[in-house]
Amino acid sequence: MLTPEENKLVTEIGPDTPMGDLFRRFWVPVFHARELVDPDGAPARTRLLGEHIVGFRDTSGRLGILEAACPHRGVDLSYGVNEENGLRCGRCGWKFDVEGNILDMPYEPDAESLMKTIKAVTYGVQEWGGLIWAYMGPKEESPERPEFEWGQLPEDHRYISKFVQECNYLQGLEGGIDSSRISFLYDMLFGDPPTVETTADHLVQGIEGTRKKEKSQSVSIKTTDYGLMVAASIDEGQETNDWQVNQWMMPFYTTPKPEGDGLLGCLAWVPVDDKNTMVYVITYHPNRPMTEEELETRKAGGGNHPELNEGTYKRKRNKENGYMIERKTSGANPLATISNEFELALVLEESMGAIVDRTKEQLDPNDIAIMETRRILMKSAIDLREGTEPAAAHNGAAYNVRASSPVLKRDASIDQVEDKPIPERE
Numbered sequence: 001m002l003t004p005e006e007n008k009l010v011t012e013i014g015p016d017t018p019m020g021d022l023f024r025r026f027w028v029p030v031f032h033a034r035e036l037v038d039p040d041g042a043p044a045r046t047r048l049l050g051e052h053i054v055g056f057r058d059t060s061g062r063l064g065i066l067e068a069a070c071p072h073r074g075v076d077l078s079y080g081v082n083e084e085n086g087l088r089c090g091r092c093g094w095k096f097d098v099e100g101n102i103l104d105m106p107y108e109p110d111a112e113s114l115m116k117t118i119k120a121v122t123y124g125v126q127e128w129g130g131l132i133w134a135y136m137g138p139k140e141e142s143p144e145r146p147e148f149e150w151g152q153l154p155e156d157h158r159y160i161s162k163f164v165q166e167c168n169y170l171q172g173l174e175g176g177i178d179s180s181r182i183s184f185l186y187d188m189l190f191g192d193p194p195t196v197e198t199t200a201d202h203l204v205q206g207i208e209g210t211r212k213k214e215k216s217q218s219v220s221i222k223t224t225d226y227g228l229m230v231a232a233s234i235d236e237g238q239e240t241n242d243w244q245v246n247q248w249m250m251p252f253y254t255t256p257k258p259e260g261d262g263l264l265g266c267l268a269w270v271p272v273d274d275k276n277t278m279v280y281v282i283t284y285h286p287n288r289p290m291t292e293e294e295l296e297t298r299k300a301g302g303g304n305h306p307e308l309n310e311g312t313y314k315r316k317r318n319k320e321n322g323y324m325i326e327r328k329t330s331g332a333n334p335l336a337t338i339s340n341e342f343e344l345a346l347v348l349e350e351s352m353g354a355i356v357d358r359t360k361e362q363l364d365p366n367d368i369a370i371m372e373t374r375r376i377l378m379k380s381a382i383d384l385r386e387g388t389e390p391a392a393a394h395n396g397a398a399y400n401v402r403a404s405s406p407v408l409k410r411d412a413s414i415d416q417v418e419d420k421p422i423p424e425r426e
């Protein structure tokens with residue numbers, strides 16, 4: 001449970017808010033690389049951390065990320081023309097280069113002196129790992145890029161999609177580290193519907209697809225340089241326990257559980273504003289290109305890549321259309337049209353409202369990762385206000401970690417769990 005002030009602190013990410021300032025100390029994904037491919041191509045527009053942003057690739061191939069409002073009269077520069085190494089505003093024709101300098105001011109009698117004094121607001125930009133990244137913090141700070149494993153791989157080893165989740169970033173992020181609930185969601189979809197007796201216990205999906213009563217399931221955490229390691233241990237009374245190890249990485253990344261055939265993933269819960277999130281989903285194989293079948297499945301809405309309305313980042317099954325749910329009165333999967341646990345989790349996170357009231361919640365011990373993530377975020381935001389920069393923003397190498405599913409002796413603790421060692425790449 002949080003106080004109203006804490007809930008505000010941890011969820012509000014606009015300019016000049018403590019959490020907004022913290023997030024602006026990191027490189028953050030702003031566009032998929034395919035949104036800005038061609039020199040002099042159409043500019044791309046988005047909203048990031050509560051600010052309108054325009055991106056363009058100039059004639060020379062350089063990327064520019066600008067505040068969308070033209071410094072002259074505030075017209076949205078994404079309606080402008082990208083030509084000859086600059087983006088020209090559609091209203092009166094001022095033209096800006098990727099660094100915000102004014103190159104041209106048609107019909108302006110005092111152009112020469114104005115061009116020396118006026119600049120568009122620009123942000124740091126780089127392209128890496130199939131994404132375009134922005135840095136919106138103070139120019140004198142220079143954070144390191146988070147060196148995710150998937151970013152270091154050849155392009156054909158990964159698939160990236162993105163979509164909007166209609167709620168605050170923290171709801172999605174907290175769903176991403178809520179390992180103890182994954183098995184229940186899975187059971188909802190592919191097992192028998194819960195009964196009064198069984199819902200009182202934790203449930204786990206057996207390997208053979210049969211539902212079993214679990215003896216216990218517990219979540220433990222370890223503080224790391226990147227954020228938190230989150231480990232859920234499932235004890236079925238055997239000599240060994242199955243573990244699910246995931247990560248929360250500052251400020252808004254989580255790793256989903258590994259998929260079949262060695263596929264791994266990463267989720268970035270990037271705030272659009274306080275009430276919407278752009279979720280970047282990365283699926284990758286560390287050792288080989290993804291197969292045609294793996295790619296086609298995901299392009300069709302499989303795995304952690306929800307189906308979208310064509311030409312948009314809005315999910316096909318969305319809040320507006322009631323997620324196209326057709327309820328069944330009996331049998332498995334009462335929410336029949338939601339076909340996987342990830343998409344169901346998105347729905348349930350949105351069902352809490354745009355910003356859930358955390359003053360009313362009743363957390364239990366298995367919510368320890370959620371509690372600690374909030375605590376670290378809030379402490380980091382307050383520390384920054386008091387002059388301490390977030391260490392993770394200057395430790396890109398720390399992000400080179402994987403989720404894993406180890407089997408460990410029954411008496412093992414999180415101290416025996418290590419972040420999967422990742423081989424060095426050239």
Ligand code: FES
Nearest residue numbers: 070072073089092
């Ligand atoms: S509003 Fe952009 S040039 Fe006038």
